[in-house]
Amino acid sequence: xxxxxxxxxxxxxxxxxxxxxxxxxxxxxxxxxxxxxxxxxxxxxxxxxxxxxxxxxxxxxxxxxxxxxxxxxxxxxxxxxx
Numbered sequence: 001x002x003x004x005x006x007x008x009x010x011x012x013x014x015x016x017x018x019x020x021x022x023x024x025x026x027x028x029x030x031x032x033x034x035x036x037x038x039x040x041x042x043x044x045x046x047x048x049x050x051x052x053x054x055x056x057x058x059x060x061x062x063x064x065x066x067x068x069x070x071x072x073x074x075x076x077x078x079x080x081x082x
Contacts, residue, residue: 021052025059025068046076 019030020037049072053060060068 017052017056021049022059024049024071025052025056025064027061027064027067041075041077043076046072049075 017025018037019033020035023030023033024038049068053065053068053072
């Protein structure tokens with residue numbers, strides 16, 4: 001039987017920054033942050049984080065950008081395994 005029920009669309013993911021992402025950008029602990037988020041790798045995470053760095057550059061303290069770039073290279077798999 002047909003229904004009039006419709007799926008709700010989810011908001012854009014870039015519209016909101018998770019506490020873990022905010023913690024990564026600023027370097028300051030955030031309440032409610034997923035402490036295991038930092039261990040996730042992959043192209044999707046790297047693309048998301050690159051977009052966060054561009055979108056929220058005002059949140060990044062001076063001197064933190066090299067650390068963020070090093071994290072992105074590591075998560076993207078562009079590091080040498082020993």
